[in-house]
Amino acid sequence: xKRILALGLGGWMxxxxxxxxxxxxxxxxxxxxxxxxxxxxxxxxxxxAGLRMETGKINWNQxxxxxxxxxxxxxxxxxxxxxxxxxxxxxxxNQQVNYSSYGASSGVTLFRxxxxxxxxxxxxxxxxxxxxxxxxxxxxxxxxxILAYLQVLTNQDLLALAMTQSALSQEQVKRLEIMNADGAxxxxxxxxLRGQYANDQLSIIGAKNSLEQSKLSLARLMxxxxxxxxxxxxxxxxxxxxxxxxxxxxxxxxxxxxxxxxKAVDLRQASAYRGIKVARGQLFPTLxxxxxxxxxxxxxxRNNIFLGSGEVPTTDYVMINGAPSYVxxxxxxxxxxxxxxxxxxxxxxxxxxxxxxxxPIFNAWSQRNRIRQAKIDFKNxxxxxxxxxxxxxxxxxxxxxxxxxxxxxxxxxLEQVQAFTESFKAAEVxxxxxxxxSIDYLITKNNMDRANSNSIQxxxxxxxxxxxxxxxxxxxxW
Numbered sequence: 001x002k003r004i005l006a007l008g009l010g011g012w013m014x015x016x017x018x019x020x021x022x023x024x025x026x027x028x029x030x031x032x033x034x035x036x037x038x039x040x041x042x043x044x045x046x047x048x049a050g051l052r053m054e055t056g057k058i059n060w061n062q063x064x065x066x067x068x069x070x071x072x073x074x075x076x077x078x079x080x081x082x083x084x085x086x087x088x089x090x091x092x093x094n095q096q097v098n099y100s101s102y103g104a105s106s107g108v109t110l111f112r113x114x115x116x117x118x119x120x121x122x123x124x125x126x127x128x129x130x131x132x133x134x135x136x137x138x139x140x141x142x143x144x145x146i147l148a149y150l151q152v153l154t155n156q157d158l159l160a161l162a163m164t165q166s167a168l169s170q171e172q173v174k175r176l177e178i179m180n181a182d183g184a185x186x187x188x189x190x191x192x193l194r195g196q197y198a199n200d201q202l203s204i205i206g207a208k209n210s211l212e213q214s215k216l217s218l219a220r221l222m223x224x225x226x227x228x229x230x231x232x233x234x235x236x237x238x239x240x241x242x243x244x245x246x247x248x249x250x251x252x253x254x255x256x257x258x259x260x261x262x263k264a265v266d267l268r269q270a271s272a273y274r275g276i277k278v279a280r281g282q283l284f285p286t287l288x289x290x291x292x293x294x295x296x297x298x299x300x301x302r303n304n305i306f307l308g309s310g311e312v313p314t315t316d317y318v319m320i321n322g323a324p325s326y327v328x329x330x331x332x333x334x335x336x337x338x339x340x341x342x343x344x345x346x347x348x349x350x351x352x353x354x355x356x357x358x359x360p361i362f363n364a365w366s367q368r369n370r371i372r373q374a375k376i377d378f379k380n381x382x383x384x385x386x387x388x389x390x391x392x393x394x395x396x397x398x399x400x401x402x403x404x405x406x407x408x409x410x411x412x413x414l415e416q417v418q419a420f421t422e423s424f425k426a427a428e429v430x431x432x433x434x435x436x437x438s439i440d441y442l443i444t445k446n447n448m449d450r451a452n453s454n455s456i457q458x459x460x461x462x463x464x465x466x467x468x469x470x471x472x473x474x475x476x477x478w
């Protein structure tokens with residue numbers, strides 16, 4: 001009976017240790033840090049928040065690049081058939097002409113009411129806010145993975161406890177079967193213990209289901225395939241849950257400086273304020289500088305080459321001594337030569353430069369409405385920041401109350417476990433001696449089992465509550 005008693009009082013702790021050793025031999029044991037890191041690398045919410053951060057960075061970079069001059073090039077080629085204008089001489093011709101044109105242009109905005117500079121600052125703040133959003137999502141996933149991890153450990157301990165309870169009931173059933181065969185006990189006592197043993201078996205089935213469900217929840221957070229053989233490294237929940245003497249006000253003050261969500265809403269508020277300046281800048285005149293360079297080619301372009309001059313008769317004549325004498329004139333001789341492609345392009349280059357001032361006078365009040373909308377966005381950002389801080393303070397107060405309650409509950413349950421364990425010892429001694437009834441024995445056993453189960457859950461619950469307070473202070477969570 002001493003062996004049975006030892007099993008009933010402390011055997012479940014040995015069973016847990018044996019399970020941990022078996023897990024290590026399987027080589028599939030995950031630590032809390034591995035689970036968190038896997039979740040941060042695979043979780044969809046974290047990945048999408050990272051993409052939103054990259055989008056914010058692209059927008060910021062583009063806002064800066066918008067201040068640089070632009071540079072564009074153009075090229076065109078075509079054929080004209082029939083009467084057209086020679087692009088080389090601007091005269092009418094009636095032939096097929098192949099033509100090409102080339103150009104490059106560049107422009108830069110010199111002044112726009114500082115709208116572009118404020119847009120850079122606005123997008124920079126939005127990018128910083130997206131980084132804080134990303135960090136907040138990672139923190140949320142981290143605390144959820146810790147919760148799921150502790151739930152798996154809780155269910156493992158509850159399963160080990162259920163198996164220990166079943167083993168204890170089985171030992172009693174075996175003992176009573178021998179005594180019943182000898183006619184030393186009432187048959188009802190054996191049937192009572194058999195019913196308790198069946199109830200313990202049902203508890204094991206339920207505990208196994210809860211354990212696998214919690215593993216599945218953890219795998220879902222980590223975004224990995226569910227593997228029934230996966231085991232978790234045991235942790236000392238008592239050491240994991242440190243004593244908390246920090247007041248809610250102190251935690252809130254730290255959270256205002258460290259909590260990523262608070263930084264994000266403050267940055268978005270500052271970004272919205274810059275948005276007002278961006279909209280106001282659009283009311284100012286825009287001064288810009290532009291330049292162009294162009295050239296063209298025409299297949300109709302030709303060049304006349306001087307070959308020399310000579311005397312040729314004409315149809316004109318003069319009368320000399322009554323006889324006509326034809327006039328001879330000097331004529332220059334030219335040869336027509338097609339101008340080469342490269343030579344045309346080089347010779348036809350021309351440049352242009354311009355300084356432009358655009359003054360907005362009336363545009364259906366569109367820009368002033370943009371300013372009003374920017375002010376509304378800023379006011380909304382103020383509301384969001386204020387409400388977020390209020391909700392944060394309320395959440396911290398609630399978390400601190402829950403932590404205090406969990407601590408007191410855990411201490412009380414430890415005392416209850418000790419009290420019911422002593423009661424069970426006495427009831428077991430009386431029952432084994434044939435003095436006590438099976439009813440008394442089962443009542444005290446169920447009380448002790450329920451107290452042990454509640455204390456296991458309370459231990460991990462208290463550990464989680466302390467981690468939530470660490471979470472609000474931006475501390476390392478594992």
